[in-house]
Structures are given as structure tokens and as C-alpha cells.
Amino acid sequence: MKQHPLCSDCEEKVTPMDLPIPSGLKKEWSVCESRRQFLGRAGKVLGWASLATLFGEASFRHVTFASGNNSQAGFGGNNLGLPHFAPKAKRAIYLFMSGAPPQVDLFDYKPNLAAQFDKDMPASVRGNQQLTGMTAGQARFPVAPAHWPFSQHGQTGTWISDLLPYTARMVDDLTLIKSTNTDAINHEPAIMLMNTGNMNSGKPCLGAWLAYGLGSMNDNLPTFVVLQTKTNPKENNQPVSSRLWSSGFLSSEFAGVGLRSVGDPVLYLQDPAGVDRDVRRKMLDAVEEINRQTLAEVGDPETNSRIAQYEMAFRMQSSVPELTDLSKEPESTWELYGVEAKEPGTFAYNCLLARRMAERRVRFTQIYKRGWDVHDNVVGNLPVLCHETDLGCYALVTDLKRRGLLDDTLVIWAGEFGRTVYSQGGLSQENYGRDHHPRCFTTWMTGAGVRPGVTFGETDDYSYNVVKDPVHVRDFNATILHCLGIDHNKFTYEFQGLHQKLTSPVAAFVVQGILA
Amino acid sequence: MSVAAKVVDAAGDVLRRARLIPRVWIGAVCAGVLIVLLPLFFPLDGKPHADWLQFLGRFHPLLVHLPIGLIVLLPLLEFAGTRRLSLREAAGFVLQVALATCVAAIVFGLLLAYGSGEIGTTVTRHMRGGIVLAIELLLCLSVRRSWLAGQQSRSYFILLGVVLITLAWTAHHGGSLTHGSDYLTRYMPPTLKRFLAPSAVSSHPNSFFARHINTVLDTKCVACHGTNKEQGGLRLDSYESLMAGGKDGIVITPRNPDGSLLLKKVTLPPTDPHFMPAEGRAPLTPDEIARIRAWVLQGASPDASSVPGIFIAEDHEEAPPPVGDYSALMGEIRQMQQSQGAKLVPVSANPSDGLILRTTDVAASFDDAQLANFQRFAPFIVEAELGRTAVTDAGVETLSQFKSLRALHLEGTAISGRTLARLSSLSQLTYLNLSATKVTSDTVAPLKSIPNLRHVYLFNTPAEPASAAEIDLRSTQ
Numbered sequence: 001m002k003q004h005p006l007c008s009d010c011e012e013k014v015t016p017m018d019l020p021i022p023s024g025l026k027k028e029w030s031v032c033e034s035r036r037q038f039l040g041r042a043g044k045v046l047g048w049a050s051l052a053t054l055f056g057e058a059s060f061r062h063v064t065f066a067s068g069n070n071s072q073a074g075f076g077g078n079n080l081g082l083p084h085f086a087p088k089a090k091r092a093i094y095l096f097m098s099g100a101p102p103q104v105d106l107f108d109y110k111p112n113l114a115a116q117f118d119k120d121m122p123a124s125v126r127g128n129q130q131l132t133g134m135t136a137g138q139a140r141f142p143v144a145p146a147h148w149p150f151s152q153h154g155q156t157g158t159w160i161s162d163l164l165p166y167t168a169r170m171v172d173d174l175t176l177i178k179s180t181n182t183d184a185i186n187h188e189p190a191i192m193l194m195n196t197g198n199m200n201s202g203k204p205c206l207g208a209w210l211a212y213g214l215g216s217m218n219d220n221l222p223t224f225v226v227l228q229t230k231t232n233p234k235e236n237n238q239p240v241s242s243r244l245w246s247s248g249f250l251s252s253e254f255a256g257v258g259l260r261s262v263g264d265p266v267l268y269l270q271d272p273a274g275v276d277r278d279v280r281r282k283m284l285d286a287v288e289e290i291n292r293q294t295l296a297e298v299g300d301p302e303t304n305s306r307i308a309q310y311e312m313a314f315r316m317q318s319s320v321p322e323l324t325d326l327s328k329e330p331e332s333t334w335e336l337y338g339v340e341a342k343e344p345g346t347f348a349y350n351c352l353l354a355r356r357m358a359e360r361r362v363r364f365t366q367i368y369k370r371g372w373d374v375h376d377n378v379v380g381n382l383p384v385l386c387h388e389t390d391l392g393c394y395a396l397v398t399d400l401k402r403r404g405l406l407d408d409t410l411v412i413w414a415g416e417f418g419r420t421v422y423s424q425g426g427l428s429q430e431n432y433g434r435d436h437h438p439r440c441f442t443t444w445m446t447g448a449g450v451r452p453g454v455t456f457g458e459t460d461d462y463s464y465n466v467v468k469d470p471v472h473v474r475d476f477n478a479t480i481l482h483c484l485g486i487d488h489n490k491f492t493y494e495f496q497g498l499h500q501k502l503t504s505p506v507a508a509f510v511v512q513g514i515l516a
Numbered sequence: 517m518s519v520a521a522k523v524v525d526a527a528g529d530v531l532r533r534a535r536l537i538p539r540v541w542i543g544a545v546c547a548g549v550l551i552v553l554l555p556l557f558f559p560l561d562g563k564p565h566a567d568w569l570q571f572l573g574r575f576h577p578l579l580v581h582l583p584i585g586l587i588v589l590l591p592l593l594e595f596a597g598t599r600r601l602s603l604r605e606a607a608g609f610v611l612q613v614a615l616a617t618c619v620a621a622i623v624f625g626l627l628l629a630y631g632s633g634e635i636g637t638t639v640t641r642h643m644r645g646g647i648v649l650a651i652e653l654l655l656c657l658s659v660r661r662s663w664l665a666g667q668q669s670r671s672y673f674i675l676l677g678v679v680l681i682t683l684a685w686t687a688h689h690g691g692s693l694t695h696g697s698d699y700l701t702r703y704m705p706p707t708l709k710r711f712l713a714p715s716a717v718s719s720h721p722n723s724f725f726a727r728h729i730n731t732v733l734d735t736k737c738v739a740c741h742g743t744n745k746e747q748g749g750l751r752l753d754s755y756e757s758l759m760a761g762g763k764d765g766i767v768i769t770p771r772n773p774d775g776s777l778l779l780k781k782v783t784l785p786p787t788d789p790h791f792m793p794a795e796g797r798a799p800l801t802p803d804e805i806a807r808i809r810a811w812v813l814q815g816a817s818p819d820a821s822s823v824p825g826i827f828i829a830e831d832h833e834e835a836p837p838p839v840g841d842y843s844a845l846m847g848e849i850r851q852m853q854q855s856q857g858a859k860l861v862p863v864s865a866n867p868s869d870g871l872i873l874r875t876t877d878v879a880a881s882f883d884d885a886q887l888a889n890f891q892r893f894a895p896f897i898v899e900a901e902l903g904r905t906a907v908t909d910a911g912v913e914t915l916s917q918f919k920s921l922r923a924l925h926l927e928g929t930a931i932s933g934r935t936l937a938r939l940s941s942l943s944q945l946t947y948l949n950l951s952a953t954k955v956t957s958d959t960v961a962p963l964k965s966i967p968n969l970r971h972v973y974l975f976n977t978p979a980e981p982a983s984a985a986e987i988d989l990r991s992t993q
Contacts, residue, residue, distance in 0.1 A: 403973065
């Protein structure tokens, strides 16, 4: 055979069979190693060797404790030393209002704005801020006061929009943060920043950090569950992708598990026809055996996650149907959440599931509700959005409270940024739109670790700039971690040569003023 | 008694010697009389006088520490002087300077009080203390001569002791004037505080006013608006006087924080001449203002125990006592964590925070017998998650041995509540969840004897109160 001019080694000249080596070795060689196998393996070895040097020990450290974290161990089973101190909250429920709710219309009461209707917002208020492409070209920035009246509620006398009658009822339990602010002005970077502490994808989200650091409290359910609310096609739904509940550089077993709202909550969880649970068990055992061999061979931490996930799926075969079976809920549940909660995929249904998961000690539940991106027709859309979510939020908090779960559960309500006080597009007495606004937005928390009935932070007369006690997204996340017993500065993971953390890279501070 | 007798003796000695050295004594007596008469030149009438008086008077705090230091130094020098004669010689000079500066401090102090128009018992006491101190120093000066001559060896030291006591008493009143009367006790450990009888300021010692409003007023306001001084005719040392107001009218308008003069004054810009607290005293913190505002908004009640929106950590939690170190059992605990059964989970990385007994994964099969197996870990278990387990009334009896328990979850179990009375031995217990059990209002009644129990959840039980799902045993007691 003619040798290729670029091939440096001679194909036919020497084989191991010709070498003066023991015959046993020659035999073994002939059995296991073809040229193709050898090259393939050699390539992998090189790859692994280079990866190993790139990652240092870090990539292999998982192998030893990736599964340890996911047991209930606390610090007993891992080396993280978490929680750093006795936590107030053992779990958290995050109600994520994707699209950014308008704080001016809901929480940030500005009675002086009524007189400013259709007047230009002073340029000094905006300063040198760069606007989005959607309003940067606008000739003027007319002030659009909230279309709905506000009234005072609770013994704290907190002002809440009449659009949120149920939220208003529990206002004495809430910690309102009016001074939340972020760096990003567009949805994707902002929602990534909110969830992962970084505008670029690839970093683990809050839930993944918690799953990694605190581990599971229930071996039969995922540590971190994501519930998506069915979209309303009439609303402006910004995409919500699995990047938001990704585990980033952490092992993928810490990623959020999405429960579907339609059909089976988890796909392919049921045994296929003709396969009973014993057969499934045997099959899984065999797969696990193979996976363990692979793990021993290549040491890829992802293999470990795969083993853990197969096992979790097996256990979820019984635990998830039990979780989503609402037939035993007492009548009082439906009185509280409304009959809408019987329909899978509604916000109220997800809130009810969140409560059921809190009872079953799921560490972190995140509910996404899309559609808050009201660039136009605020008057048409906002009442619908409020109607869809207001009762659910109230029912969840009230239900947790009466069942004694709010004592160790933190509930968080937030969007990715706020909305402008000036109207996007035409402003009339009947309608207006609001553009993205990163400089201030209102969020709330309630439950374990935070101080009830407090309004924290202040904005200026135009709900445009924070004038007192700013809470950056990083501070917000640091505070959440604090409530769960974690010092955000100590909770790090070595990756790409950095001690990565949820709140890096700029210094973040726990908001002491809202802590209980 | 004996001290007084000795002072009289000493005075007698002094008089006897006065005949011998008349000139020195005439001078001393004249100076003493002048000092005693000083207040007559500056009668404290509660009215401010010329500004230059106050200008000079404000050097009083600066000056006053000089005699204090010298007086404390004096006995040290005298004692050390028994070894080294040069120190004894120095003591004489120190005494003279102490007397001179003491008199100067009195004069400046009087200028301050007279100029600013401060009155009150503490002001008067502080002034009298200063004058008595000066007289005592005069006596010291005279007695010291005879002591050096080898006579009255003890009376001089007794006199020095009296001087030190007077000094402490006077200085304490001076401190109370500048820093507030609770300056020393404010951050005292609560155990010590209880030992010093509590200051009975209110007929409702547990009210929000007594715990959180009165304490703010006490530290920040009472120094000028109290028994010591009554600036602006306003006293803020009791609920009644606070509500009564001062010369400018009432200072608290219930339910109207924005219309309340007190809140207006403390929220003025600090540069404003009407800003309170005046004269550079520590302003109220935003937290304290928020407390007062919320309290006024709620109606400025003297007896309400809590105010919504105001959450004060120390009301809710005294740090629980640390549990012992369970490190010795850690091997066993780890093994348990890897097995299929119930688990013990550390609350945090800090072992003294204790362990959580977690049964979530095996709840259905976790029964009284298994619970009993955990008894030897009992001292370290601060929380028992027994919701939806097979634990029964007998298990509750076992739990009464878990003395460190702070939170106990029994929701969804088959307990009837028959044995709940046994839990009264759990002095640390603050949280008890009995939701979805068969307990009745009769069987939960004994829980009232658990001192720290704050949150009892009775949702979905026959005992559920009609109005609220959670009963606050504290308030029903």
C-alpha cells in the first residue's frame, strides 16, 4: 500500500506482534486494541490530560463528593462547611415576574405625579442614562402617572395599588424593597443577572448554588424545582430559557428540574408499557454498574450526575404523582387559592404546588410568570397580569403561614428590572406604555429571615433614581443567601482560576436593614 | 458612723490646730466660705443668661477632668511616698493644683448651668458634689500639714477616702448629665440588669412603649427633658409626661406622626437651630425614628405589646443556649446520613447550633420505637421534623426527654394531644406544629406552661381557633 506523504509513521513496518515482548501481552494486545481504538483512546487521553491541567484538581474534586452534596448531609457529607451559621430559612420560594412589572403602577406610590401628567420628565432626572432602542428616539418623555388609585393598607399604612387587593391584605407581612436596581436594561442580560449574578450565561443560578451548597432535604424529589406558568398569548411574553435554572460550571445534577404544566409533570417518568418497576430497577442497576465503570475509567464528574439523575428519576416515579395529586386537598385550599388552582399551569396552581413542595422539604422552588413586559397598553394588560398573580401570591403566603411553614421558608417576589415613569409611545388619559428601567424597581420578600412590615429604600419623585438605601441585585442575592445561613463571600467555587460566587465580581453587601 | 466620727475628730483637730496656725486657717476658712457662697452669685433659675457665660461655661467638661485625674493620683502618690520620699513631696503640690483646678471647674460649671438655664435634681446634686469636694480638698490640705508633722496619721487617709467617694458620686452625676442616666446600664448583660432592680417606668413593663419608645427617649432625650433638667418645660421620662407635652404644646399626636412636634424636631436637618437632640448630642437613628413613627401611627398606645412593621430582634429571640459538642458522635451521625433511615443533620457548620432530626424520606415508617433510638442524641437535637410520621402519643412522651428542642414538627401525625402536657419540660421550645392532627383545645391547653413557646400551629385540627390559625400563647396568657 502506498504510504501517504504526510503520514510519518510506517503503517506496515512494526507491529507489537513483532516486538520482543511476552506472548501474554501480545495476546492481550491483539484482543483489545485495534488501530482505531488506539487512536481514539490516545486522543481522549491527550484531551483528558490537557483538561486536567486546565482545571487542576477542581474537576476531579466533584467525583468524590458530587453525590455527597446531594444527600441530606449538610456539612456532614461534604467539605463545604455549610450552612456557615444557623439559618433562619431552610428553603425558599421565588416568584419570578419575568418581563419586569411596572413599579410605578403597583408599589412605588408617587401622588405628586398626577399633576405632572403629560409634562416632560426633567432631563436632570434621567441624567446621562442610555435608554433602550425602543424609546431612545422618542422626541419627548411625557410623565405617565399610575392609571389606578393607591390606598393604604394594614397597620403599617403601606400604599399599594388597587390593582393588587390581595397583596395589599398581607402587606404587614411583607418586606418591600423599593430601591432594587440592576445593571442591565434588556431582558436577557437582566434576567441572567438576577438569577445567576452575571449577565452572561454559563454561571450557576441561585437555585443551583443552593442545591450545591445546602443539598437536598428530601431524597425523593429534586432539590431545585422550576415551575413555569402557562403563557397568556395576549401578553408580551419574553422567553424564559433553561439557562436561567442552569447549574453553569457546577455539576448538572444541581440544575433546576422543570415540572411541566401540561400532561405529565415530568416527561418519560412513567414506566413504558410492559416494563414494571422491578424490571426498571434491574435495568437501572445495570446501567449504574456500567456508569460506575465509566466513571472509574475516565473520571468525568458528569457521569456521577448521570447516575444520580437516573436514581432520582426512579424515586420520582412515585414521589411526583403524589406531589401533583391534589385530590386530597381540603376544601379550605380551594377557598384560598380559588378554583383556578385546579387547572395545571395556572399561577395559582403553581403556588399551590410550591406550598406542597415546601411541605415536602424541596429546598428551592422557582415559579416563572411571564408577560409583564408592558411596552404598550398598560391599561389593558396590567389588570390581567395582576389578576393572574395577585391571589396566588397571597394564597401561598397565607397558606404557608397558617401551616407553620413560613417560619422556615423565605418567599421572594421579583422581576428583572423596573419600568419607566415616562410613557413609551403615545400617552393619553386612557392608555400608555412603559419601557425598561434598570435604576429602580420594587421587589418583596416575606417569611423566615426578613423583617415583616418594612418598606426599604426610597426613590425620587419620578420613581426613577434611588435616593435612599439602594439594593443592587448582588445585594439582593447576598441577602437571600444570608437568610439561608450562607455567607455569600465564603460560598465560592474554583473555576477558570477564580473563586466564583453568586455575587461576584463586584463587592456585594447583605441588606442588614431588612433582616429579622 | 465611725467614718463620720473620725471626720468630726479630724475637724476638731483642725480647729485645735487653727488656733496654733491661725493665718493658714483663716485663709482656708475664707476660701471655703467663698466656695460655698458661689452658687449665690449664680442662682440657677432655669433661665438662660448671657451667651458669653455659656461660652466660658462650655470649657467646664474640658477643665473638669484635670482635678479628677489629680485627685485620683493623690492617694497613689501618698502610698508610694511611704517608700520614696520624693513622691510624697510631689503629693503636696498635686493636692494644691487639684484644689485650684477644682475651684476653677466649679466656677466654669456654674457659668455653664447659669448661662444655659439648666436646672434639675442631677444638676443640683452635681453642683453640690463639686462644692463638697472642694471643701474636702481644703481640709485635706490643712490636715496634711499635721500629718506630715507626725500627728493624725489616720485621719488624713480617711479624708482621702471620703474625697474619692465624693469624687465618684459627683462625676457620676456629671456623666449622667452628658450621656444620659442609663449610659452605664444600657448595654449591661440582661442577667446583671435583672439583678439591679428594673427601672419601673411604666405600669406595662412589656408594652412596646416601655421597651422601645421609653428606652430611646431615655438615652437621647431625658438628659435635657427629665428630672435632671426640664428644658422647654418638657419632660420625656414617662408616658404621661410625654403625652402632656411642654411649653410649645403637645409633642405627640396619636395616629398623626407628621403632625407630632417630637417627630418634626428630630427629623429636621441637623443644622437647623431647632433640631433635637440639641447641642451636638447623639441624634436619633433612623431605626429609632421609625419605631416612634410607627408607634404614633398606631395610636401611641401605652400598653400595646407590638407595633406592626416594627420588628425588633431582641423581642423575638434571645440567643438560644448552645448545645454541647457532638463531635464524638460524628462518626455515627455520618453513617446514619448514608443509610436509608432517618437522619441527623447539623443545623450549621457550628456544632453548638445542634442537630436536626430529619425523617422526610422515611416518614411513613418512622414510629415511636425508632424515635426512642434517637434518645441518646437528645441533648444535641434542637429540631425534630416528625411531620407525617407514624409517631403517636407515646412518642410525645419520649420527646419530653429532648430537652434542647426548639422546634417540633408533628403535623399530620396521629397524635391526639393526650400527652402534650409532658412537653412542658421543654423549656427551649419556641415552635410547635400540630396542624392536621386530632388535638383539641383541651389537650393543647397545658402548652401554656411552656415558657418560650411562641408559635403553635393548629391549622386543620379540632383545636383551630375560629379567627386565626395560629394562636399566640404569649398574648393569651
